[in-house]
Amino acid sequence: MEMCNDKETLDTIVEEANKHTSQGKVADYIPALSLANPDTLSVAIFQNNNVCTTSGDINEKFTLQSISKVLSLAVALMDLGEEEVFSRVGKEPTGDPFNSIIKLETHSPSKPLNPMINAGALVVTSMIEGRTIDEKLERLLSFIQELTGNPSITVNEDVAKSEFDTAYLNRSLCYFMKQHGVIIDNVETLLELYTKQCAIEVNCEDLAKIGYVIANDGKDVDTNRPIIPLHIARILKTFMVTCGMYNASGEFAIKVGIPAKSGVSGGIMAAVPHGVGIGIYGPSLDDKGNSIAGMKVLEALSERYNLSIF
Amino acid sequence: MEMCNDKETLDTIVEEANKHTSQGKVADYIPALSLANPDTLSVAIFQNNNVCTTSGDINEKFTLQSISKVLSLAVALMDLGEEEVFSRVGKEPTGDPFNSIIKLETHSPSKPLNPMINAGALVVTSMIEGRTIDEKLERLLSFIQELTGNPSITVNEDVAKSEFDTAYLNRSLCYFMKQHGVIIDNVETLLELYTKQCAIEVNCEDLAKIGYVIANDGKDVDTNRPIIPLHIARILKTFMVTCGMYNASGEFAIKVGIPAKSGVSGGIMAAVPHGVGIGIYGPSLDDKGNSIAGMKVLEALSERYNLSIF
Amino acid sequence: MEMCNDKETLDTIVEEANKHTSQGKVADYIPALSLANPDTLSVAIFQNNNVCTTSGDINEKFTLQSISKVLSLAVALMDLGEEEVFSRVGKEPTGDPFNSIIKLETHSPSKPLNPMINAGALVVTSMIEGRTIDEKLERLLSFIQELTGNPSITVNEDVAKSEFDTAYLNRSLCYFMKQHGVIIDNVETLLELYTKQCAIEVNCEDLAKIGYVIANDGKDVDTNRPIIPLHIARILKTFMVTCGMYNASGEFAIKVGIPAKSGVSGGIMAAVPHGVGIGIYGPSLDDKGNSIAGMKVLEALSERYNLSIF
């Protein structure tokens, strides 16, 4: 696989993509997110031999938001196994919005359709091992630190608190599932953990490294040591394709064809199977909640370097 | 209107109705309710001149549960007026279950369809006036004490606590509505008030008196003094017909034709327009959540005394 | 019951109501209906002793449309009995639109919720007795002729044809129910019958007479002869209250409190229990599909003569 490894080409692609930011807008439902600069765009491409090509201000930090759903799922699968995890959350994509509650009522049992919609992600987070919130969060953080090789990664407590205070819809989803025995935990405790998980702060280089490990069957970039078992890395890529980009997943799969997961902070983590990992930060979102410029970058890279898995 | 006023006839009707209790079962989702004796059946018919014909153990107490929705609606309408109340809750019957959340997502704005389903009742309770829970509860209790002339009516705190602890579905409804600005209050505080409202304890004579006042355009039985304005009493009767008996309201309207509201405790409060008030307690419920024997009593009375409004 | 029987008062009420026609618009989805004059308003009130007070051009004809649902239900109930009819159509009001298909898929069995929504009305029409369309239509027509004492009532074939050709949504409902065995007939034949039923042409005096018979327990106005059995007349009034005015039935019950059924032609047939029958034609519709001026007339009459059943 030939791949972009010169900064100049990447800069050109990024510059081109950045022209589209004005068509979207920054997420405004969380105060902390609404302060982001809509014209920012940073990209990192992580390849073998520790080569990382970047463009834009790669030191700019942002919170994982929905990207964290892939990582909590990895942890839950590693700790509890496929059977246990998928007894409580499904594997099927859905045409409903990521925060919809309808299927929980119409489906019996009221098991969320997949781990990438909020209901499913909340169930997955409730399966992270640990006796206390701190232990559970530590479990997740140390996994992410290992993936990125960046021990300084931590939670942005302001964002976490801001989200926790206004997480009414997620509370609604949780209590609905608690009524039906799908969630057993105390809901407020679970939400505290979940909002902290969403508020874990990274930069686009961190995301690129995470993508690289997932792309390469879960192996550590430097040492070739397995961090995620192969079959779990494959599961993650599958969900990234079928439901990684909210309600534009199908269109994205056609246009770009790279497993990817976006968050409302404007981050995208992409994993080209047996190839590169890509991290993007561009907070101007389209109406589906995906980074407008980020999608353009991935589209350009996929076309130019023939990265589609299809 | 000729009406049953001899105990003997009523005893016969009650005895006949009581044969059906074994077809149902006592509500089991609240521990306190599950202890009820399924074979109990008590009935009180309140007529003019303070005549009250009764059958069964009329001293047996039970909690209002959903019957309280009629009374909180009365209070909200009296305190805030029709316009304000119906800007936040609709007037239309629904074919969905009383605890359904779907319409809150599919309808825009996410205003509950009517005040007799849980979502609507929760909004109504949030409109009871008072600066604290105690004040709001006092507002409701004093209204019920005035309606019944029974100053000893109060909350069964055990039932209230038991319901509060397990009210996950109502929490889910509340947080969903809070997300959409339909509920503004603190949810936990609102639920405390709501579960206390549902746990107000009465006997069937109390219910009969309440029904009598509503039946007779809101006037106090003894003094003819208006307790509820005429147009509000009419609104209450209307909701009792179109949505008073859960998802059997339509069938009940055809078969019995008396405005009535049931609760999962097994109580039914019925108001024959410009006629009698009827209170019933029979905790064995059918699959829709209505008192099996209670429905039979009302069916027999309606047929015998031609009470249908249609 | 005191009731309006002088033309002058009625003219005043009609004149007042007619000021609201500009807020609505004539149904435009059927060419024949779209030609109606939006400012027309005619009203007839039928009382005992053959007194009929009228206002406006009472010779103006219009098609029954959804008002026919009440009459086909009467015929099916008389011919097949309650048990058979309600084994195939429900009795419960619904918050869904009259032409919604969703509940047919989510409910099991896929039995329509009530006979006033299109799905339910189509099932009811499929139960009208007769070996051929002509026989079935004749059955219905002769019933309506008997009710009105007007042997000239017949189908407006142009309207029928126009509706038949564009009845895609009703076809969709029919085929869905045929899939699930709720409709057994040939769908095209059923739709031909149904669109003819909807296109039966009357004037407001005819409607008033129909309302009068239903109001008075099914008895013929002149001879006191029963045309509709008492318990069926009661069923009709019940459905008219719980689902007679589309998705404004609940609000109408509160505001007016008279059993009534409207059609998109702008007709309303109302039946004050044990009182008068009212026929109205005012083709300017509100956004729920009810005659704007017609609703105002009924509101004024109900208030002035205290006609609410509640």
Place this chain on the structure above:
Amino acid sequence: MEMCNDKETLDTIVEEANKHTSQGKVADYIPALSLANPDTLSVAIFQNNNVCTTSGDINEKFTLQSISKVLSLAVALMDLGEEEVFSRVGKEPTGDPFNSIIKLETHSPSKPLNPMINAGALVVTSMIEGRTIDEKLERLLSFIQELTGNPSITVNEDVAKSEFDTAYLNRSLCYFMKQHGVIIDNVETLLELYTKQCAIEVNCEDLAKIGYVIANDGKDVDTNRPIIPLHIARILKTFMVTCGMYNASGEFAIKVGIPAKSGVSGGIMAAVPHGVGIGIYGPSLDDKGNSIAGMKVLEALSERYNLSIF
């Protein structure tokens, strides 16, 4: 890519898979399908150099059913272009059943979510070019004959007629979409074409060849001549992954990871990107409508030869 090319290994895999047929059952809603032998299992793997490894009775014919949705989509995309086709059908997977009508009512505009559910496939078929049914069918058949190199492929008229006569649900979907302008054609004509499309008869070798062309960017096996443009072949593979296996697509993507499309006849057509094409016939279906033994074969092949795209 190493791949199975010895009959012995394939026979072993097939034998093993065949043990599971008793857990499923043959589709019974179409008489012609219900006659299939549930224990039949035939598999063909088409590789480069015209190598085709087979197992079982590869001469047994079966109808394409839903597999045809991939081929009609290919034709529509080639004839009308992406923009036109996707203006009338979406690209997103759905958690709803393949024959669900709900989203057509709740979504606005009522555009089907994707071309693999029935509603979407019907819209796609309505876009096949031709002035008459015969011309349109000929367009599709000649495309399939070219793909397979088998000029004898044609429609099983008995199956087509049997499906046409009972296609009530598809009629319902069509008329619903016609109401909303998504389908413009005459519905009966469209259904005749659609049921003929579904009744096109192939054997598993034909399917393997089709899969091979799609797998290899649309190029003809022998001549390397492009039959399907590369970007359209990619679109087909994408839909096969996100929605090819009914409501088990997500699980199949995880477990097997090969683009595949199944039909209720028991056929599966699979396309390993830049690798082999696989055709399977095993009419015993699981509760999602997929060939039980066919899924097992694909699972075994994917595992053994590492065929997952993820």
